[in-house]
Amino acid sequence: MRGATALTQDIQKAGFYPELVLDTVSEALDGLEPTAHLVQVETHFDQNEVHRHITVLVVAGExxxxxxxDDQNLDDEGQQVLAHVSVETLHISKLTTLTVSYSYPQPQDYAPGHPVSEVSLLIAWTGSHRLDIQPAECAEPSCDANHGYTGLVPREDMLIRISTSADGAEATEKARRFARTLRSAHLNLGRRR
Incomplete structure (x- = not known):
C-alpha cells in the first residue's frame, strides 16, 4: 500500500482540512490503489481576504x-466556515489535452538529470461543463431593450504550477514524476485504441 500511504502522508502534510480531504479522496477511489498523486495547496489574496484551496490529483490504474x-467564511469573524468539495473521476482516455511544461534555470549549463525549477501541468477533458450566463448588453448606452442572454460553456481544464522557489525542490520533483506517470498512462491508453 505504498501509493495509499504516500498519498495520505502528503495530504496530512498539506494541512488543509486533512481529515475531510482524506475521507473524500478515499471514498472517491472506492478501493482503487493510487499509483501516482499530486497534492497542491494554493493561497491567494482577494482584497482584504486570504483564500486557500487544495487540489489532489490521483492516478489509479486507468x-x-x-x-x-476550498472554504468560504460565512461571517466576518471567520467563525462560520463552509467547505466546498468537488471530485471528478474520469478514465484517462477521456483526457483531450495533457501539456507538461518545464522551466530550467541557466540552460547553458544543462546536463542530463539537471533539476527543473518549475513544472506546469495543463489537463483538459470532456467531463462536467459549467454554463456561465449573463444578460446580453447593447453597445448603445441609451438602449433599454431586452437583448436576451449570452453565455459561455467553458471546457473543463486545470492548470497546476509547482515551482522550486514557492513549493520547494521536493515538491517540484514530485510534480515531475506525477506528470511522467500521467503522460505514460495517457499514451499507453491511446496506443491501445
Missing part, C-alpha cells in the same frame, strides 16, 4: 481522480 476543496 483513472484520474480530480479532487478540489
Amino acid at each position: 483513472h484520474l481522480l480530480v479532487a478540489h476543496l
